[in-house]
Amino acid sequence: xxxxxxxxxxxxxxxxxxxxxxxxxxxxxxxxxxxxxxxxxxxxxxxxxxxxxxxxxxxxxxxxxxxxxxxxxxxxxxxxxxxxxxxxxxxxxxxxxxxxxxxxxxxxxxxxxxxxxxxxxxxxxxxxxxxxxxxxxxxxxxxxxxxxxxxxxxxxxxxxxxxxxxxxxxxxxxxxxxxxxxxxxxxxxxx
Numbered sequence: 001x002x003x004x005x006x007x008x009x010x011x012x013x014x015x016x017x018x019x020x021x022x023x024x025x026x027x028x029x030x031x032x033x034x035x036x037x038x039x040x041x042x043x044x045x046x047x048x049x050x051x052x053x054x055x056x057x058x059x060x061x062x063x064x065x066x067x068x069x070x071x072x073x074x075x076x077x078x079x080x081x082x083x084x085x086x087x088x089x090x091x092x093x094x095x096x097x098x099x100x101x102x103x104x105x106x107x108x109x110x111x112x113x114x115x116x117x118x119x120x121x122x123x124x125x126x127x128x129x130x131x132x133x134x135x136x137x138x139x140x141x142x143x144x145x146x147x148x149x150x151x152x153x154x155x156x157x158x159x160x161x162x163x164x165x166x167x168x169x170x171x172x173x174x175x176x177x178x179x180x181x182x183x184x185x186x187x188x189x190x191x
Contacts (some may be wrong), residue, residue, distance in 0.1 A: 031143040049174065053178030058141050061108035062179045064099035066150035067092065067134060069185045071103055073169060074154070077161050079132035083109040083119070088151075090135040101135065109133050123158040130164060131157050146175040151188070 049171045055061065064122070071079055082100040086108045100106045105126075111117055123131055137151035150173075154166035168188040173180045 037141070044176050049089045049169065052177060054177055055145070055175035057147075057175070058180065059093055059139055060095055062171075062182075063093050063136075063139065064095035065098040065180075065182055066101060066152060066173075067099040068173050069182060070134065070152040070154070070169050071132060073098070073185055074132060074166050075162070075188075077130040077156065079104075079156075080129035081105040081107070081131045082109050082122075083131055083133040083157055085109055085133065087111040092134060092136045093177050096134070096136060099137055107131075120158050128159045130161050133157050139169065148173045148175075148180065152190065 020031040071082065081104055084097050084100060084106065088111050091132045097106070107119055107123070107191050110116060133156070135153045135155075137153055140149045140151070142148070150171045151168065152171065153168040156162060156166065170184075170186050170188055171182065172184040172186075175181075
């Protein structure tokens with residue numbers, strides 16, 4: 001098995017501080033980033049279109065952060081565990097499920113009422129914590145592919161908050177310099 005590359009340690013006398021900083025910058029920020037950091041200047045802001053950069057797939061890149069923004073915005077009651085729908089049109093894409101799992105205990109909530117009863121019994125047995133079922137209402141991508149909006153909703157399942165509806169929210173993103181940036185989270189009002 002090949003050995004990993006050896007990087008000089010802090011006591012290695014063959015490496016000067018300036019050279020070490022340049023190597024560290026080059027390893028972490030790339031060659032262009034290192035030159036910018038060494039020179040102490042910031043590059044001018046460029047839009048993704050002007051730079052010729054494309055953002056990654058919106059469904060893969062923005063759904064997870066949108067789900068995190070959605071559950072973080074819920075304050076009364078504050079969710080302590082999460083559910084996601086399975087086998088329905090409001091099922092979260094995989095990045096959304098992963099985001100929920102990173103946030104806290106997560107359970108699959110099946111479409112079948114008999115199976116839902118099993119999940120509800122499990123939730124009651126584990127404890128009385130607020131459990132938010134997150135529903136996916138879609139992703140809208142602008143025609144120029146520089147703006148994306150994820151719509152999410154939810155309701156609480158089990159415990160004293162059973163049936164409490166969490167407000168629907170739109171989470172907006174903008175593609176800048178080849179990366180999606182969260183720009184706004186807004187509660188949707190029904191008219």
